Every structure is written in structure tokens, then in C-alpha cells.
Amino acid sequence: MTVSVAFLDLKAQQARIQPELRRRLDAVLAHCQFVLGPEVAELEAELAAFCGATHCVSVSSGTDALQIALMAEEIGRGDAVFLPAFTYTATAEVPLLLGATPVFVDVDPRTFQIDPAHLESRIAEVRAAGKLRPRALIGVDLFGQPADWPALSHIAGREGLFTLDDCAQSFGATYRGRPLGCAADATATSFFPSKPLGAYGDGGALFTESAARAALYRSLRTHGEGTTRYEVLRTGMNGRLDSIQAAVLLAKLTVFREEIAIREHIARTYDQRLGNAVTTPERVPDSTSAWAIYAILLPDGAARERVQASLKQSGVPTAIYYPRPLHLQPAYRDHHDGAALPVSEDLATRILALPIHPDLTEAAVAHICDSVLAAVG
Numbered sequence: 001m002t003v004s005v006a007f008l009d010l011k012a013q014q015a016r017i018q019p020e021l022r023r024r025l026d027a028v029l030a031h032c033q034f035v036l037g038p039e040v041a042e043l044e045a046e047l048a049a050f051c052g053a054t055h056c057v058s059v060s061s062g063t064d065a066l067q068i069a070l071m072a073e074e075i076g077r078g079d080a081v082f083l084p085a086f087t088y089t090a091t092a093e094v095p096l097l098l099g100a101t102p103v104f105v106d107v108d109p110r111t112f113q114i115d116p117a118h119l120e121s122r123i124a125e126v127r128a129a130g131k132l133r134p135r136a137l138i139g140v141d142l143f144g145q146p147a148d149w150p151a152l153s154h155i156a157g158r159e160g161l162f163t164l165d166d167c168a169q170s171f172g173a174t175y176r177g178r179p180l181g182c183a184a185d186a187t188a189t190s191f192f193p194s195k196p197l198g199a200y201g202d203g204g205a206l207f208t209e210s211a212a213r214a215a216l217y218r219s220l221r222t223h224g225e226g227t228t229r230y231e232v233l234r235t236g237m238n239g240r241l242d243s244i245q246a247a248v249l250l251a252k253l254t255v256f257r258e259e260i261a262i263r264e265h266i267a268r269t270y271d272q273r274l275g276n277a278v279t280t281p282e283r284v285p286d287s288t289s290a291w292a293i294y295a296i297l298l299p300d301g302a303a304r305e306r307v308q309a310s311l312k313q314s315g316v317p318t319a320i321y322y323p324r325p326l327h328l329q330p331a332y333r334d335h336h337d338g339a340a341l342p343v344s345e346d347l348a349t350r351i352l353a354l355p356i357h358p359d360l361t362e363a364a365v366a367h368i369c370d371s372v373l374a375a376v377g
């Protein structure tokens with residue numbers, strides 16, 4: 001059967017939003033305010049309204065959003081920043097760039113989200129060792145689903161930790177009826193082209209309920225500037241979102257809710273058709289997912305290799321998020337205290353992501369399901 005399947009189809013999406021995209025881009029080309037043009041403020045207002053946050057500050061990438069949030073808390077040398085071992089590199093990179101120490105926490109074997117019980121024991125270990133000051137928790141909403149924010153916030157509140165939600169993969173998801181964006185002291189998201197809400201280049205945003213934090217984020221994204229342009233109050237960075245990217249995102253926001261609904265429909269089809277043959281992802285209770293990634297589990301690494309090769313033969317692209325947990329990465333392993341992280345290590349050997357995006361046809365979804373069933377059968 002010749003069904004062509006793309007892991008991600010940004011061309012098809014572009015064709016769907018073409019008129020609005022053109023109108024938005026032409027407006028930027030007409031006014032030529034390429035940095036902090038009117039689209040940036042308009043986008044910030046729309047994003048804040050979308051997720052119900054009081055403040056939104058757009059920035060140059062999801063990674064820069066994480067960095068600015070930690071810089072605003074003056075996190076650095078001697079500080080422990082707790083984060084999951086099973087996530088994208090950027091989550092651990094940022095505390096290290098600031099001189100702080102990432103403390104890796106294991107994840108739930110079925111939802112893949114950071115494990116609150118293990119977080120508690122990791123905080124206790126760091127306090128007992130007495131070398132680092134527990135300062136912050138970066139909870140990651142992995143693959144489109146929310147982390148267990150009520151449990152995480154409870155622990156962080158008791159321990160006096162700043163909470164940062166790494167929502168790079170999950171903007172558009174909801175938890176207990178509320179969109180992600182207000183679950184932590186600050187929320188960072190990414191507009192990397194492959195994220196559920198992606199720009200045509202790098203971009204990101206920060207959300208917070210705190211006016212003081214929002215003001216710091218605005219200062220930090222423009223070289224630490226004060227109330228006048230050439231007053232430098234603190235060491236900042238060049239971390240703004242371009243007007244062109246804001247224009248692209250404004251066009252994409254017009255279809256974002258529909259796109260999430262289509263992703264949800266595809267996820268349900270996968271759940272129903274594949275649920276007896278492979279381990280499908282468990283839903284976080286009381287939540288909806290943005291479905292950045294739909295990942296199944298195979299029994300072991302050999303099975304994953306077989307299934308991935310068989311799917312490739314059938315024209316079904318797959319991806320592995322993540323083939324190695326962060327504490328085993330060459331760049332980070334010397335910063336790891338040696339704690340066992342068995343779930344993250346196990347997931348890395350047998351997880352496999354199937355295509356999920358709003359331009360997958362019903363025929364493509366059926367072909368993917370047939371191919372997975374044939375591969376494992």
C-alpha cells in the first residue's frame with residue numbers, strides 16, 4: 001500500500017493558513033519594525049488570554065525562556081535545580097549555564113511525567129548531603145501532557161523552591177479544566193517549528209502571575225535595560241522574539257484549537273487500535289493533552305529495533321524521544337550525583353514515537369495502525 005506519511009507536515013499546514021499568513025507577513029514587511037513591532041505585543045496579549053495568564057513575555061526560544069526565568073531568581077553556583085532525567089537537553093543545560101547543579105529526578109513509567117515521590121526523596125538527599133542549596137524545580141510537561149502540578153507545587157511550597165514549568169511541548173494542554181500557563185511560579189514555552197504551536201524559526205514565551213517577575217523578564221530579554229533604553233540595571237541577554245515570528249504565530253493561533261482537537265482524535269484512534277498490541281501512553285487524570293508526541297512502549301530494545309525497521313519498510317517514519325536519559329549524557333554525567341534513575345533508563349531503551357500532527361489523513365492514520373499491528377504481530 002502506498003500511503004505517504006510525514007512525521008510532521010509543515011507544508012500542508014502552511015497551505016491551510018496561507019491567506020492569514022500572507023496578510024500577517026505583508027504587514028511586517030510594510031512597517032519594517034522587525035524587533036518589538038506591534039505583532040509582538042499583540043501576540044503576547046493573545047497568548048496570555050489563551051492560557052489565562054496575567055503576564056506573557058515573548059522571548060527568542062524556549063531555552064532562553066528557561067534561562068531568563070532562572071536568571072530572574074538569581075539562581076547560580078551552589079544552587080540545586082531539580083528536574084526530570086527523561087526530558088529534552090535544554091531543561092538541564094540552562095541551570096548548568098548559570099553555574100547551578102541539575103539534580104535529576106526519575107519519572108512515572110506510564111505517563112512519563114516527573115515522579116513527585118522521587119522528587120521528595122531527592123530533595124531530602126540534597127539536604128542531607130549539605131553541599132547544595134535546594135532552590136528550584138523545573139517540572140516538565142512531557143509530550144503534551146501536564147506534570148502532576150498540584151503535587152509538585154505542594155512539595156515546592158513546603159521546601160521553599162521556585163517552580164518553573166517547562167511547557168515547551170505542552171502549550172495548549174489543560175489540567176483540571178485550566179490551560180497550562182499558571183500552574184507554577186513561571187511557565188516557559190517554545191515555538192520551535194515542530195512544537196504544537198510552532199513558528200518559522202526559534203521563539204518562546206514566559207507566563208507568570210507576578211508583575212515583578214514579568215518586568216524582570218522584559219528587562220532581561222533586552223540586555224538588562226531599565227526604564228530608559230541606555231540604562232543597564234543587570235546583566236541580561238539579547239532574547240527577544242522577532243516580529244516576523246510573532247506574525248507567523250498569530251496566523252497559526254487562528255487554527256490552534258482545531259489542530260489540538262485533531263491531534264486528540266488521532267491519539268484516541270491509536271489508543272483504540274493499538275492498545276491491545278503495544279503499551280499506549282497513559283493519560284494524566286483530569287487533563288487534556290496538546291499531543292506534541294505520541295509515544296508507545298515496546299517490550300524491549302530488540303523489539304523496538306524490529307518494529308522501527310518494519311515501520312520504515314512500510315513508509316511510516318518514527319522517532320525516539322529520548323534515546324538516552326540526561327544523567328547518562330557525556331556532557332551531564334559528571335554533574336550527576338549517582339542516584340539510580342531506573343525508569344528513565346528503561347524508557348530510553350524501548351520508547352517509540354509515532355507520527356501525530358493535524359495534517360495526517362484518516363488513511364495515513366489507518367496505515368500507521370495497520371503497520372504497527374503487522375510489525376508487532
Ligand SMILES: *Cc1c(COP(=O)(O)O)cnc(C)c1O
Pocket residue numbers: 061062063064087088090091140166168169189190191192202203204
Ligand atoms: C523544545 C524544548 C525546549 C527548548 O525549546 P527551544 O525553543 O528549542 O529552545 C525545552 N524543553 C523541552 C522539554 C523541549 O521539548
